[in-house]
Amino acid sequence: MTEREFRTVGKAVRRVDADDKLSGRAQFTGDMSVPGMAFAKLVPSPLPHARIVRVDAARARAMPGVYAVLTADELVNMETRYGSDKKDRPVVAMDKVRFQGEPVAAVAAVDLATAEAAAELVEVEYEELPVVSGIDAALDWRGEPVHESNLCHEYGYEWGDVDAAFRNCDRVFEDTFTFPMVYHYAMEPHVCIASYEPGRIRLWTSAQHPFLVQAEIARLFRLQLDQVQVVVPFVGGGYGSKSYTKIEPLVAALSREAGRPARLALSVEEAMRTVRRHAAKATIRTGVMNDGTIIARDCVGYVDTGGYTDNGVRVTERLADRMPGPYAIPHVRVKSYGLFTNSTPAGSYRSIGGPQAVWACESQMDVIAHALGLDPFEFRVKNLVPQGEEVRRGKRPIEGDLEAALRSVADAFGWEASRERAASERTSGPADGGVKRGVGFACAVTNSGASPTSTSLARLHADGSATVFIGSAEMGQGSRSAMAQIAAEEMRIPYEKVRVVASDTAAVPWDRSTGSSRSTTLMGLAVQGAGADIREQLLRLAAEHFEAFPDEIDAEDGQASFKGETVAFSALVREMFGGSGGELIGRGYVTPKHPSGKLRQDPVFWEVSIGAAEVEVDTATGEVRLLRYYSVSDPGKAINPKQVEGQDEGAAMQAIGHTLLEEMLYEDGQLLNPNLVDYRVPLFTDLPGEFETVLLETGNGPGPYGAKGVGEGGIVCVAPAVANAVFDATGARVSSLPLTPERVWRALREQQDA
Amino acid sequence: MLLAQESGAAALYAGGTELLLAMKSGLLAYDALINVKSIAGLDAVAADDRGVVIGASATHSAVERDALARERLPLLAEVEHSVANARVRNVGTLAGNLCFAEPHSDPATLLLIYEAELDAQGPSASRRIPVGELQTNSYETSLAPDEMVTAVRVPPFPAGMSGAYSKFGRHHRPTLGVAAAVAVEDGRVADVRIAIGCVSPVARRLPRSEDVLRGERVDGLAADAPALREACRLAAEDADAVADLHGEADYKAHLARVFLERTLLRALGRNGSGGDA
Numbered sequence A: 001m002t003e004r005e006f007r008t009v010g011k012a013v014r015r016v017d018a019d020d021k022l023s024g025r026a027q028f029t030g031d032m033s034v035p036g037m038a039f040a041k042l043v044p045s046p047l048p049h050a051r052i053v054r055v056d057a058a059r060a061r062a063m064p065g066v067y068a069v070l071t072a073d074e075l076v077n078m079e080t081r082y083g084s085d086k087k088d089r090p091v092v093a094m095d096k097v098r099f100q101g102e103p104v105a106a107v108a109a110v111d112l113a114t115a116e117a118a119a120e121l122v123e124v125e126y127e128e129l130p131v132v133s134g135i136d137a138a139l140d141w142r143g144e145p146v147h148e149s150n151l152c153h154e155y156g157y158e159w160g161d162v163d164a165a166f167r168n169c170d171r172v173f174e175d176t177f178t179f180p181m182v183y184h185y186a187m188e189p190h191v192c193i194a195s196y197e198p199g200r201i202r203l204w205t206s207a208q209h210p211f212l213v214q215a216e217i218a219r220l221f222r223l224q225l226d227q228v229q230v231v232v233p234f235v236g237g238g239y240g241s242k243s244y245t246k247i248e249p250l251v252a253a254l255s256r257e258a259g260r261p262a263r264l265a266l267s268v269e270e271a272m273r274t275v276r277r278h279a280a281k282a283t284i285r286t287g288v289m290n291d292g293t294i295i296a297r298d299c300v301g302y303v304d305t306g307g308y309t310d311n312g313v314r315v316t317e318r319l320a321d322r323m324p325g326p327y328a329i330p331h332v333r334v335k336s337y338g339l340f341t342n343s344t345p346a347g348s349y350r351s352i353g354g355p356q357a358v359w360a361c362e363s364q365m366d367v368i369a370h371a372l373g374l375d376p377f378e379f380r381v382k383n384l385v386p387q388g389e390e391v392r393r394g395k396r397p398i399e400g401d402l403e404a405a406l407r408s409v410a411d412a413f414g415w416e417a418s419r420e421r422a423a424s425e426r427t428s429g430p431a432d433g434g435v436k437r438g439v440g441f442a443c444a445v446t447n448s449g450a451s452p453t454s455t456s457l458a459r460l461h462a463d464g465s466a467t468v469f470i471g472s473a474e475m476g477q478g479s480r481s482a483m484a485q486i487a488a489e490e491m492r493i494p495y496e497k498v499r500v501v502a503s504d505t506a507a508v509p510w511d512r513s514t515g516s517s518r519s520t521t522l523m524g525l526a527v528q529g530a531g532a533d534i535r536e537q538l539l540r541l542a543a544e545h546f547e548a549f550p551d552e553i554d555a556e557d558g559q560a561s562f563k564g565e566t567v568a569f570s571a572l573v574r575e576m577f578g579g580s581g582g583e584l585i586g587r588g589y590v591t592p593k594h595p596s597g598k599l600r601q602d603p604v605f606w607e608v609s610i611g612a613a614e615v616e617v618d619t620a621t622g623e624v625r626l627l628r629y630y631s632v633s634d635p636g637k638a639i640n641p642k643q644v645e646g647q648d649e650g651a652a653m654q655a656i657g658h659t660l661l662e663e664m665l666y667e668d669g670q671l672l673n674p675n676l677v678d679y680r681v682p683l684f685t686d687l688p689g690e691f692e693t694v695l696l697e698t699g700n701g702p703g704p705y706g707a708k709g710v711g712e713g714g715i716v717c718v719a720p721a722v723a724n725a726v727f728d729a730t731g732a733r734v735s736s737l738p739l740t741p742e743r744v745w746r747a748l749r750e751q752q753d754a
Numbered sequence B: 001m002l003l004a005q006e007s008g009a010a011a012l013y014a015g016g017t018e019l020l021l022a023m024k025s026g027l028l029a030y031d032a033l034i035n036v037k038s039i040a041g042l043d044a045v046a047a048d049d050r051g052v053v054i055g056a057s058a059t060h061s062a063v064e065r066d067a068l069a070r071e072r073l074p075l076l077a078e079v080e081h082s083v084a085n086a087r088v089r090n091v092g093t094l095a096g097n098l099c100f101a102e103p104h105s106d107p108a109t110l111l112l113i114y115e116a117e118l119d120a121q122g123p124s125a126s127r128r129i130p131v132g133e134l135q136t137n138s139y140e141t142s143l144a145p146d147e148m149v150t151a152v153r154v155p156p157f158p159a160g161m162s163g164a165y166s167k168f169g170r171h172h173r174p175t176l177g178v179a180a181a182v183a184v185e186d187g188r189v190a191d192v193r194i195a196i197g198c199v200s201p202v203a204r205r206l207p208r209s210e211d212v213l214r215g216e217r218v219d220g221l222a223a224d225a226p227a228l229r230e231a232c233r234l235a236a237e238d239a240d241a242v243a244d245l246h247g248e249a250d251y252k253a254h255l256a257r258v259f260l261e262r263t264l265l266r267a268l269g270r271n272g273s274g275g276d277a
């Protein structure tokens, strides 16, 4: 049999939501209104660490137009704490506050102005506690810790005989790198409408994981899953900031208190006090032979998870998973620690622990290459994990040929020529000062996919059109379009005939989450299964219709054919139901036992990430200008190539933030740059003049048609590639991000003094 | 006047680009806002005997595009184009920028070398304030609570003088601004004006650096000329840089040195006698 050609898969079809989004018709949670809805305002703690002595909401409650004030006293007849791994987050602060901005109370009122005015009237008396600021303070702390201790989680693994290996190698390198706290900046800050009625809660919310929110709310309010409905309209960007459960419990409790639906829409300033990325500090010790063979690596990493665990457990683990790099190293020991401090809780952010780990690993790779006099590119290639071998003992082997991937980027970028050109310009230019150019490289593989559990339903209607039901949240990544493509392909109907209904727990079947680059791979498999189920039913119906065997039937473009005769799918459906109506229902299950056999191992897949950068450094000011950036993305099979590029470029652009600009600055627990004027995110003018994604379609993913996830890979290599380019240009190594002009200038001065 | 009647509970509202941000974040609160833009005639950019009069409700965009300003104050028009982003320039006013007295201001630095003045109107009297005497500290001015600025008066540079302005930084607002203008006669620096801003609470002229350069031969003023070096060294000292979110004081002092050199060389270049204009 000849390979069937894809009709929509692999094509850059128009997004299903393009018209709605371009015309402004698309509904986001913030556009919605529920009859009788109250407007909510938080009462944030001004202090980063304090015991709550007294909360007096009497004056606020007495204010005309105020429906309710929620304080810890109202958290009765319910569970009071939530969290994905550790249930340590109270719905509103209970005994003490652990970060500046933590909600101590919330007001529901007839309008926002009233809620804001009433929030000012809530009196809270605090007893200040010493503030735990940053990783070093958390480790060496004698005062009252943030929780029972400042240790949130610890994790590690080891293979080989690390100590002996270090004794036997030629050279040992030890370097420490730090990564700042950064804020996601989803253009739509968190927003939620909750409607509590006895025995039922409905939520409209900007959440990435509707079913995890449903389960959390059901547990908190002691309801069954079927009594909680979570609807996620279009989400205006997530990047992990809307993973798991955020403001939903508070809004639901406030609605219960107010006896009416309540709406809370955060500002950017409030979102910055809701969730952020983990700051990190990582020390890597590497033992190598003089020929550049890595023998041993010993990594110790710390992440700052802020006032509550949020996703601190998994981030601690991913940091450790990702620190040794994509290299074949016989002796490895890794330890990681998650620490509490008095700052905004840290959660998921595009590639959890990834940019932090890869920043340290790939910066040190260049330090070593330089010391050994090796080309940093060839030094990496020499140590890469070969295809089919384990990068982490006991985990899924690497599916792809990493060397080929590295070389493809090096070729596209013109690695050698660029490196030589920059070097010759440096030697021919003025001896001191001036502007210098350099190139840098970085690569990584990250364990992605979260857990392989998703379901989907498809309905083929009596007119031959179809509706597909998925749990994935559409947050700009284009999942609805990709799922429509897969469904259309499997059902053999045109893409335009598929409608996708998504992320409403009362309407669509269960999915774990939208994150970790997983939807196209895992929800994609579920949709593929549901679509194939329908196709098989159609083939059986057509076989009955033609009095033939199912495998003699061809199905394409909405019709079945047999020996030159055709029948429309719509006719087959109507025939089955003996009338004018009816429809077929298909289902797709994705579990670790999926019949493809590809989901048994952890991780679901390894996401490949490679970056090459060329920079210009003004050595008088320390300013770094990113001139060129090349990134590689391996979607296995690009269901929609345009969207893959969009994901990769978006991720790389976001990384320009933590590489050159972004850093949440705290002093004594107070956030010093709590808004977008003082906290600068990348603008289009910060993009490099040459900004390319190299798409590799290696076909080896576990998803539909060999697809695997993308979306996170683009973010992890930018910082080390740029810092390595700065080093190539100037010889100065910067070990803290972002690479602000001042940091680079100081590094240049240190290097001159040395 | 309204401002006097409301006695401290009201604020002038021009473009609101500063005021509304500060009010939203709870830093400022007023019972009433008085809309400057509704006062007729205040948006004009006109000529007077000394130069150009920019009304208090003229936006950055208006100044940047105004034919008279472009002709007589080309450097101001150029710098106004580099302020903030299009949205802020389209509503934010030049006067509002100065009156807010935020330390990181481009025009507050540049207007020092234009030796601009402000018209201030109180309930019963009006006065002229040299631009260097408006701002007294971060977010503080010498305006009385019931006084408002009605116009910014900017004389063009004297004949033969040309200027340049440099700004530097990664934030929305500049980390440093340096303005320099030079007049050359007989191959020598006949006059020079230098100002620095953003690195300290209030922008200032740098008279010691100016003195070092006055009378120097222009063709000797390459990057490593002793007079230029000395002027830059003094600038680093006299800038009185302070640490803030934009950086530490020693770094800013260093930037003052680097950018004074660059700015002076550009100003000389524009003069047609110092190099590659």
Ligand SMILES: Cc1cc2nc3c(=O)[nH]c(=O)nc-3n(C[C@H](O)[C@H](O)[C@H](O)COP(=O)(O)OP(=O)(O)OC[C@H]3O[C@@H](n4cnc5c(N)ncnc54)[C@H](O)[C@@H]3O)c2cc1C
Residues within 6 Å of the ligand: A677, B011, B012, B013, B014, B015, B016, B017, B018, B019, B020, B036, B056, B082, B083, B084, B085, B088, B091, B092, B093, B094, B095, B096, B097, B098, B099, B100, B104, B105, B106, B107, B108, B143, B147, B148, B149, B150, B172, B173, B174
């Ligand atoms: C994102 C962003 C980026 C920016 N970048 C830059 C930059 O690169 N360079 C730069 O120089 N500036 C920058 N700014 C500042 C910008 O120029 C000012 O926000 C703007 O010019 C202020 O004008 P306005 O009319 O909006 O003032 P308003 O916000 O309306 O008023 C500001 C203050 O001045 C008072 N005021 C206004 N008019 C008068 C008057 N006639 N008399 C007395 N008091 C008055 C008001 O009461 C208020 O206290 C930036 C601002 C933002 C928000």
